Structures are given as structure tokens and as C-alpha cells.
């Protein structure tokens with residue numbers, strides 16, 4: 117095994133000069149911690165790299181393979197290039213509407229983590245699954261804190277999740293009793309990379325510690341040594357598990373904004389939007405209309421049927437959301453006028469009495 121293979125490199129498909137390749141294990145503001153399987157380096161982007169980067173997607177993310185120039189004595193390196201990614205999970209950057217951000221790159225599996233004991237949002241989960249497929253990785257649903265539920269409660273939730281997660285493995289676990297951990301590990305074979313995604317507080321970091329086992333302390337030390345007083349929780353980090361698998365922990369997704377609003381849907385389904393714009397009729401329903409570019413693309417294999425169905429499904433969801441919101445707005449409007457008119461009537465009565 118060469119040293120890159122110990123950190124997830126697949127020599128059977130990635131065949132280039134490996135001497136100058138390393139993997140990004142943590143991203144700080146303008147610097148990157150990288151690992152070449154033996155040594156860690158503190159690295160920066162070359163000037164040329166920065167000049168050529170057009171969007172935030174062009175910058176390194178945790179899990180990326182980068183081409184570097186190493187200065188081993190100083191444990192420093194300069195990043196010249198990113199290797200093409202086999203997968204990337206994209207979300208909207210916190211606080212902005214338009215900027216994309218890569219949460220993790222080159223993962224084989226995404227663990228969509230939810231807690232069994234609260235805040236189960238099936239619709240949200242469905243979208244996580246969809247985004248994971250879009251990322252190029254395979255989703256696995258992890259339901260944490262099983263120790264806080266009875267078996268009956270767990271079964272009920274699993275049944276609910278099954279309805280939106282067709283064909284996706286669902287694993288209830290507990291980091292306290294270790295239940296389900298063994299099954300989870302079957303999705304973490306040596307040399308593969310997985311990322312943990314989920315809301316803040318569902319137990320991602322605890323799970324990392326559980327899986328790292330007796331290396332917990334080391335992890336903490338690394339974090340503290342590197343944070344230089346900054347908030348450690350905003351750092352994505354990649355960990356090597358004792359069995360040789362790689363696990364990317366992501367910060368709490370309090371601010372996860374992937375699908376809110378139509379703009380992000382547009383970005384996700386850019387290919388279909390483009391096809392639609394080429395339909396003969398601007399109000400084409402992509403059904404039996406003549407000159408429908410979408411139907412044509414479906415027929416000749418340019419557009420996958422599953423993908424189009426996901427798109428339609430999301431459109432339906434959006435329409436549904438919008439109707440609900442409109443209805444709410446209408447009701448609010450109605451009650452506002454009710455109040456005003458009642459107020460008026462009351463005033464009128466008072467005046468009459470006087």
C-alpha cells in the first residue's frame with residue numbers, strides 16, 4: 117500500500133505522479149491543512165491558483181486531492197491545483213443567497229444524521245437524500261440517540277423514514293450503548309471516505325469520537341493546537357479511523373441552506389432549466405406538446421428519467437409550499453381585516469352609546 121492509499125487514494129483509477137499529491141483535511145480562512153499519508157503540512161494557495169479561481173467551487177475543500185509543492189523542513193506547502201473531484205456536496209454559504217460552498221469532497225458515502233428523539237423533518241431528509249445523489253455519493257441515514265427511545269418508538273420512526281428513503285439504508289445507533297455502530301462500520305470500509313451531515317446537536321462529533329475510539333484525545337489536541345483561539349466548530353475536519361476509513365465531520369448545519377427558495381433549485385437542475393428554455397412553447401408542460409426539448413432529451417438519453425422525476429417532485433413540493441404560504445397569508449389578511457372591522461364596529465357602538 118502506498119502512503120496515499122492510507123488516506124483514501126484509489127490507485128486503480130487515479131494514476132498520476134503521486135509524489136506531489138496530498139489531501140485536504142481541514143480548511144481555515146485562507147489556509148489549508150493537508151496530509152500526504154505521512155506528514156501534515158500547513159499550506160497556502162499559489163498566486164496563480166488564486167488568479168485562476170473563478171467561483172468558490174474552485175477552491176479546495178475538505179477531502180480534496182491537491183497538487184502541491186512541499187517544504188518538508190518547515191512542514192509547509194503551496195497548493196497549485198485541485199484534482200478533479202469524484203463527488204462534492206454543495207450548499208449555499210451561510211448568510212448569503214447566491215454563494216455556493218463545498219462542505220465535503222471526494223466522499224463515497226454521505227451519512228445523513230438525524231436524532232431519533234426530536235425534530236424529525238421528513239421533507240428535509242428527502243432533500244438531503246436528493247442532494248447526496250446529486251453530489252455523486254451514496255446516502256445512508258443514521259438515526260442517533262437510540263438509547264433515549266424505546267424499541268417501539270424507534271421502529272415507528274424507522275417506518276416513517278423508510279417511506280421517504282426508498283432504497284436507502286437506515287441505521288439507528290447509540291454512541292452511548294454502541295448499538296448499531298457495527299452495522300454503521302459496514303459502510304466505512306478501509307480506504308473509503310464518508311461525510312457526516314446533519315443539524316447541530318444530532319451527535320455527529322460524538323459519533324466521530326466513538327468511531328475513533330481511543331484516539332479521541334489526539335483529535336482534541338489537533339483541534340486545539342490549530343485553532344489559534346478561533347472557533348473550532350466552524351472547521352471541517354477529516355479523520356482517519358482505526359480500520360483505515362476516512363470520515364469527514366462537518367459543522368452543525370444550523371445554517372444549511374440548500375433548497376430554500378427557487379434559486380437553489382434552479383442551480384441544482386440547471387440542465388433541465390436549459391432544456392426547458394429550448395422548448396418550442398414557453399408554457400410547455402413537457403408532456404405531448406410538439407417541439408418539446410425535454411421529451412426529446414428524455415427519449416435520446418440526454419436526460420435521465422429519474423432525474424426529471426426528481427425535478428418534477430421538487431417542483432410539486434415548491435408549488436405546495438407556495439400554496440400553503442399563500443393560504444396562510446390570506447388567512448392572516450382576513451383576520452387582520454376582521455380585527456379592524458371589529459374595532460370599527462366597537463367604536464361605532466361606543467359612539468352610539470355616548
Ligand SMILES: Nc1nc2c(ncn2[C@@H]2O[C@H](COP(=O)(O)OP(=O)(O)OP(=O)(O)O)[C@@H](O)[C@H]2O)c(=O)[nH]1
Pocket residue numbers: 260261262263264289290291292293314315316317318319320321322323349366367368369
Ligand atoms: N443520549 C445520547 N446522547 C448523545 C448521543 N450522541 C450524542 N449525544 C449528545 O448530544 C449532544 C450533541 O452532540 P454533538 O456530538 O456535539 O452534536 P453535533 O451533531 O456534533 O453538533 P454540532 O457540532 O453543533 O454540529 C451532546 O450533548 C451529546 O452528548 C447518543 O448516542 N445518545
Ligand SMILES: [Zn+2]
Pocket residue numbers: 392395396400401402403405407408409410411
Ligand atoms: Zn417541453
